[in-house]
Amino acid sequence: EPEVTQTPSHQVTQMGQEVILRCVPISNHLYFYWYRQILGQKVEFLVSFYNNEISEKSEIFDDQFSVERPDGSNFTLKIRSTKLEDSAMYFCASSTTEATKNIQYFGAGTRLSVL
Amino acid sequence: GQSLEQPSEVTAVEGAIVQINCTYQTSGFYGLSWYQQHDGGAPTFLSYNALDGLEETGRFSSFLSRSDSYGYLLLQELQMKDSASYFCAVKWGSGGYQKVTFGTGTKLQVIP
Numbered sequence: 001e002p003e004v005t006q007t008p009s010h011q012v013t014q015m016g017q018e019v020i021l022r023c024v025p026i027s028n029h030l031y032f033y034w035y036r037q038i039l040g041q042k043v044e045f046l047v048s049f050y051n052n053e054i055s056e057k058s059e060i061f062d063d064q065f066s067v068e069r070p071d072g073s074n075f076t077l078k079i080r081s082t083k084l085e086d087s088a089m090y091f092c093a094s095s096t097t098e099a100t101k102n103i104q105y106f107g108a109g110t111r112l113s114v115l
Numbered sequence: 116g117q118s119l120e121q122p123s124e125v126t127a128v129e130g131a132i133v134q135i136n137c138t139y140q141t142s143g144f145y146g147l148s149w150y151q152q153h154d155g156g157a158p159t160f161l162s163y164n165a166l167d168g169l170e171e172t173g174r175f176s177s178f179l180s181r182s183d184s185y186g187y188l189l190l191q192e193l194q195m196k197d198s199a200s201y202f203c204a205v206k207w208g209s210g211g212y213q214k215v216t217f218g219t220g221t222k223l224q225v226i227p
Contacts, residue, residue: 033215042219043158043217044217045216045217048214056208056213056214091157102146102206103160104148104160105160106157109157
């Protein structure tokens, strides 16, 4: 069964450093998402991406965040200058163009630890 | 803004039926989804309701009442492996662009 893959599974970084989290969505999907989940809290929407541009973003997704689809398969989230409060699990998800459903398939996540 | 309310914890006995409620407030409502998340795992899609009524998928069913801004997830014949967190999530937006906002999650514990 096709799945969303994320690398690395765990990223440790120093405060102020840049990190890039990588995702390979399911191959025939067209909508891509990033979410974060701080330990013990709910899943929070960060950004959605369609047709090579951001379609929606939350207030969390400020200027230190950016997304890119550098080629036909990868979808990346960059955090320019990490802060301690960026420590969280980051999930990538993708979905199809079905009109009546929005089944988002989630990757296993990247745990980001900012020291 | 968007807000969703669901109970924080529910405990039920193996083999029983449990209902997890979700009330929401949002503009531009499209639909309500349910996701399951085991500790340390990724959310997994369970169901999506865009219209009023009941959707059944095996042991799981989901209900939506748009007029009441209310939905629930019904789990039947509970198994120990159903112990997990369950999130409702509203799909909302306008002009063709849509966001998803998750609730805070309900931790279900299934006991023997």
